[in-house]
Amino acid sequence: MRHLWWKVLCGLLLAYVTVFSFIVPLGPGVIGVDQTSLSSGENTVIIQSYNAHLEESDLQVFLGINDSTYLCTEVLEQVDNDKLKVRFTLPQDAPNTSFNILMNNAKDGTMFFPNAFRYADAAGTSGDFEWSSCPVSVVNQENTGFSIPFQPIIYETIRNLMFHVPMWFTMFFLMGIALVSSLRYLSNSKTEHDLRALAAVQVGLVFCVLGLITGSVWARFTWGAWWVNDPQLNGALVTFLIYVAYIILRNSIEDDQKRAKIAAVFNIFAFVILFVLLMVLPRFSESLHPGKGGNPAFNKYDLDNTLRMVFYPAVIGWILLGYWIYQLRLRLHRIEKKFYYNENV
Amino acid sequence: MKTFKPFALLILCVALPFLASAQAADSVLEETFFSSGKMPVVLSVVVIILVGLLAYVAVLNKKVNKLENDIKK
Numbered sequence: 001m002r003h004l005w006w007k008v009l010c011g012l013l014l015a016y017v018t019v020f021s022f023i024v025p026l027g028p029g030v031i032g033v034d035q036t037s038l039s040s041g042e043n044t045v046i047i048q049s050y051n052a053h054l055e056e057s058d059l060q061v062f063l064g065i066n067d068s069t070y071l072c073t074e075v076l077e078q079v080d081n082d083k084l085k086v087r088f089t090l091p092q093d094a095p096n097t098s099f100n101i102l103m104n105n106a107k108d109g110t111m112f113f114p115n116a117f118r119y120a121d122a123a124g125t126s127g128d129f130e131w132s133s134c135p136v137s138v139v140n141q142e143n144t145g146f147s148i149p150f151q152p153i154i155y156e157t158i159r160n161l162m163f164h165v166p167m168w169f170t171m172f173f174l175m176g177i178a179l180v181s182s183l184r185y186l187s188n189s190k191t192e193h194d195l196r197a198l199a200a201v202q203v204g205l206v207f208c209v210l211g212l213i214t215g216s217v218w219a220r221f222t223w224g225a226w227w228v229n230d231p232q233l234n235g236a237l238v239t240f241l242i243y244v245a246y247i248i249l250r251n252s253i254e255d256d257q258k259r260a261k262i263a264a265v266f267n268i269f270a271f272v273i274l275f276v277l278l279m280v281l282p283r284f285s286e287s288l289h290p291g292k293g294g295n296p297a298f299n300k301y302d303l304d305n306t307l308r309m310v311f312y313p314a315v316i317g318w319i320l321l322g323y324w325i326y327q328l329r330l331r332l333h334r335i336e337k338k339f340y341y342n343e344n345v
Numbered sequence: 346m347k348t349f350k351p352f353a354l355l356i357l358c359v360a361l362p363f364l365a366s367a368q369a370a371d372s373v374l375e376e377t378f379f380s381s382g383k384m385p386v387v388l389s390v391v392v393i394i395l396v397g398l399l400a401y402v403a404v405l406n407k408k409v410n411k412l413e414n415d416i417k418k
Contacts, residue, residue: 160386203401206397221375325398329405339415
């Protein structure tokens, strides 16, 4: 019973994480428009929103040209729950440019949709054109509701943060156990530490595979491909193959002592490569994957306080679950060793 | 060989998405997964993790069964 508390904690954390990741609503945002190119003169477009309160009377829509210039639009009608019809006029001699949409009301805050439209007309002038700018009092207003931040393209899949990302944290944790066990095996040659390294790698590989598959599914519906040639993704795949090689290497050596020793040395190198491939190299190159390259991930915009409330418990919960499974695997290894080889560990 | 079998299966699982991308049913796939703010993506990720962990528990279960039988003998 003494060792039960962290298993209970693991169950509670994962229950909390699963419930919260599904009941907290996604914040409001704009997901699309019915046409992308504009013409000079009057334009009527339909803006599609998500979870926004279009029925609010203080709703305003602006077209952003840059950080300080905004065009006014006239909200015509709410077509249905998520669609809004707006009208605006572009001047005849407008320069070629692209427009962002900013929608604003007190309840939802400011919803931003970058590069919604482009205006490309051969007659358009370039250079310093004076737009008849609209006085905008509220930009970057916060959403007042309790919600997960809305992000373009990602939408609801931001919830995967609580499932896909902790797989990798857990794998790191287990491979860390394997590293420490291998180091200890090399210093004291106890079979126990060899078994620990083996069990940790075996369970770590399960989490690695889950991370790869879930990442692949997520990538398919946000980046558009099951796999992209990206340093972070390829690094993860190579890591997986290296640890599979660890298992194969073990199985190919007959002598117990020799196997344990060679596997331990290999395992230390494997962890170094894991660290370099997943933590170091992707930061030095361009990457689609958040947190890597020129793509800062968990800044204040991505990981806000609502997400933090669920993300950190998620990481701890999944790591505890990984450790639990690792212990079961290890105990099985111990009994097998005892029964088949009559070796006490 | 005994320990290798589940790993062959795992490698196959990683290869599956690549095979699936060759299929022409992509537009149907996108229609399904892009609906309701891409929520089906989250659901499938959760299901994949559950199925994956359950599969591993099943592997452990099998190993315990074998050990139990051997001890009985």
